[in-house]
Amino acid sequence: MNLTKHWAAQLDDYAIDVGWSPGGELLAAASAAGTLRVYSASDGALRHELPGHAAGANCLAFAPTPPLLASGGQDGTVKLWDAGSGQHLKTSELGRGWVEHLAWRPAAENRPTPLLAAACGRRLTLLDLEGSVRHAFSEAAKTISALAWDPKGGAIAEAHFGGIRIWDADDFLLQKSLPYANGIHALAWSPDGRWLVSGNQDPSVHLWIPAEDIELHMSGYEGKVRHLSFDPTSRWLATSGGRDACVWDCAGAGPEGREPAMLPHDAPVCAVSFQGSHGLLATGSSDGTVMLWSPERAQPLRATVRMPSAAARLSWSPGDQFLAIGSEKGAVYVLKCEA
């Protein structure tokens, strides 16, 4: 395994989000202060610096139709940008809350028009490519704390303190309500659509098989679980929640009764991300260490790099060749990963 620095750049503040364009040509990064930067993935050249959100940015997401880029901020807006030309296209005002979560509907052949799910405060809204509201769902009981699309794109799950609601993305009806009597920090849907998982404040992870009304509860964490990631086979679920990244085996009946693989760090784990089509897991801890793992191997650790500050975001490029790291001190690193 060969992990090398490809390029690096510096933002004006904490790297609150990073994201690759669908073809992997561009990397966008949002700073907590609010500016967006678009880099050329091949050499790190700064292509555009966009004003973003004056009150602070929270998240960004490239649309499946390049080069459209969406961003969400503390000003309660979603902004759409042409990441190719650097043009601001549209501002959608969603309310007084923060727009903290954005997620594009997974592309599918029978659905040519992408939809953007945006959570602002307690309300989930679906926007179209022009930034117009397609549907605004009823408000959740508490502020929405995570979003996850069903991988086939038929439904979207929103989490808040107290539970999860799953909405049909075509007729906008409530498919299911999954109560959970605590705070939820993260949601993940397994790529095969079978498992819906929450990372919780209490601290635990809770797994549902919504289709079968089955739920499992895995506790024993040191701290709240804020990060979840499934591997592309849907078997391995990586979670934060302590000094070890914890990997559950979700094959068959699920992780209940199985010991998870514990992948050790020297400091609390603050980011976990599986590759999109291969089996490598990247984990970051608050001391600035980033490690790569093959969880199914007897000797799972594959590589270790140390950064000057902790990884706030880890994001694999489409095709899994590059790993983008956005740090707490605002540095963006792109590492090249060769087997």
Added chain:
Amino acid sequence: MDPIPVTVLTGYLGAGKTTLLNRILTEQHGRKLAVIENEFGEVGVDNQLVVSGEEELFEMNNGCICCSVRGDLIRILGRLLKRKERLDGILIETTGLANPAPVAQTFFTDDEMRSAFRLDAIVTVVDARHVTRHLEAGDESVKQVAFADVILLNKTDLVEPAELDRLESRLRRINAVAKIHRTRACDLPLDRVVGLGGFNLGRAIDLDPDFMEPEYPFEWAGVYPLPAGDHELVIGDDDDPGHSHDHGECGHDHHHHDRGDPNELDVVVLPVASTEPDEIGRALKQAVGAFSDWEGRVSQSEPLRIGPALNRLVLKEGNGRFRLRPAAAGLHAVFEQRGEAPLHIYAGAELVKPAWQRDFHPAHEHDDKVTSVGIVQPGDLDGNRLNSWVSELLRTRGGDIYRMKGVLSVKGTDKRLVFQGVHMLFDAKFDRPWDGAERVNTLVFIGKNLDRTQLTDGFRTCLA
């Protein structure tokens, strides 16, 4: 990295929170502060970070307030950590009706909150004109006082000094450990409000010494400037037309309770040189001694003995008239067994107003169910017994115990154990060594329906 200090501002609507907040923000203090305000757009100061939020309760356990935290604060505080530059402090403004418990409990939520932030102080602004009404009106106002580390008794220019003394002693009864500052428009040095380490475990508890000696045998004392001569001391309802006056001016609350023989009242009268704290302290000690002395019965129209001697006044239907004959003009402290018995002194036809007065042992007064109980106990504690006592106490009484603070001496360690709690949540750490200082346990409970005897006895069982 050191935790970021957080100051919580509470207070009834109109008490002056926003005034204080604006002062903190506009004053040149060179600190980078973030403000979390309760409503949108109330405060806006250039170059400061202002975040607006809407109160959102996370009820962790079936809606129990002891287990509720502020979800909006968790989210906003978490976001404030996501900055390249560090903040020097955070101010949280709460709504006028907010219960401070969920705010304080938010900082106990999890390890991240505990390590990233330090609740520096809960600062409560009270409106001197309206606080009495607010305290009667509802629990929130009482809780805001009970939870406070610092109380600003504000708008003092609108209230008479004697009334301020009464208000302060009432606030003190609810919360014996808060620092009380009298202000006009929240005008006080900011270092009294921010950067205190008020909630900090490392700080020794500064207890009101009066509060720590709750066993006074008298309930009220007043110091009267008396000329030499033959004066009248009147107990009870003053229905002599020659002595008509407005009771509101006499500066002595009249309460009615049925305790003891209503036709006996113990009184001690001592000459004092001044109303300075040292002199009052000396007189208090002398009076405590006198109250344990043999009583001398004093019948109607007889003179009281002046000096360290106990006068047992014989009343008729709760009333009585006696003589008071100071040998020389000067200040005289009168200590009264039952504070609720009206006591007036007349020099000739003139009502003499006390130059100083104080209530003692007042837990029963005003029917404030929220009080403070302090325990000072020398000696070492058994760690295990302490642990099980505190656990059991919080399990059974955590809903009524709003706050708890202490510095404890645990057997087998040379460091002070400092701890604090909010309802059922508490935090304890060993801090600096005793370093030759006397190993004394000091702890304070602030809460509703506290039983002093039970708490004190329970605590003593933890002694090693």
